[in-house]
Amino acid sequence: MSDQADNVVPHAKVRSLREAMRKVRLAEAERTDVIIELQETERARLDILREELEGVSKELPEDDEQFMLQVVPGNPPRMWVDVTSHVVIARDRRTYRFVKDTRLGRTVLLETDSAHAMADCITEYVAERMIDRERALESDWLLKRLRADADKALIEAESRRNAKPQRGGFGIGTAIGVFLIGLAIGVAGLVGYAWFFNTLG
Template sequence: MSENIDNVVPHSRVRSLREAMRKVRVASAERTDVIVELQETEKARLEILLEELSDVLKELPEDDEQFALQVVPGNPPRLWIDLTSHVVMGRDRRTYRFIKDTRLGRTVILETDEAGPIADCITEYIAERIIERERALEADWLLKRLGQDAEKAMAEAEERRKAEEARARKPLPAGTYWTAIGTFFVGLALGIGGLIAYAWFYNPLG
């Protein structure tokens, strides 16, 4: 009888998988709530920065689609400026970090806890990108124009070459050959006569 009593497990030591799963779910939900709350805080600060850029948004060229300027939810949320640059909050959830991805890696353009300076920096960045795009378009136009001029010059040169070859291959008109020979002999006779007259004038006979 005493052996049966010793084999009974006390109630306080009973393990319940269901209870353990419930505790895990509660802890996970609490962590999720904290993460969501932090993300909402970061998103709110990014939206404040976006409001600082509202006038810049209105002045963007309508045909320039390289800028996004919108807050995208995520972990962490980001304010995308264009395809290669964005603003994200720092670990303290208060510092704005303006980041740009380049071929050499990621670089931080500016890091500050105030929305004003970061908005000014973004505005200057956008202005630089717009000017770069205008210069690129101008360069493309110049290259196209130079290419067209070069093609035109080559076409004109080819036409002149073909015209000269055609003239060289064109047969002489009838009578031109004998006219040329007659002209040659007339010129030869005049030359000989001139020489005789010159000799007679300077060395008269007798």
């Protein structure tokens, strides 16, 4: 009789899989509601920042597609400035964090709880990137011009050399052509060097 009493499972210890699944679903729903509420809060703060930058968005050239200034939903939501930089809300749900991905890793450019201060920082960043782009375009044009001048000098030197027999050695035209080619390569190197370190900055 005592053996049978030991084998009986008390009613309080009976487990219900259905009840456990219901509890898990309720807990997940509550977590989802909290996550959605937090994302909506972050999205609202990013929308405030985007509104601060509406004037900047309107002034961007139509043919310049490097800047977005758009809030993209996600976990967490982000406001993308360009393909390498964006703003997120920090864990305190109040602080804006402006980060940029570089060759050396992710860099935080600014953290602030002020949408106005963050908008000023982003405006300066956009202005710097636009000036960098203008310099790059200008250097491309200058390099093409120098190459064209060097090619022209070489052609002229070649035509003069063919026009009259040479006694040996290099003519003045060839020397000028070589000099111009060296100058073009040097300018291109300096521009590339400056652009590279400007990008890292």
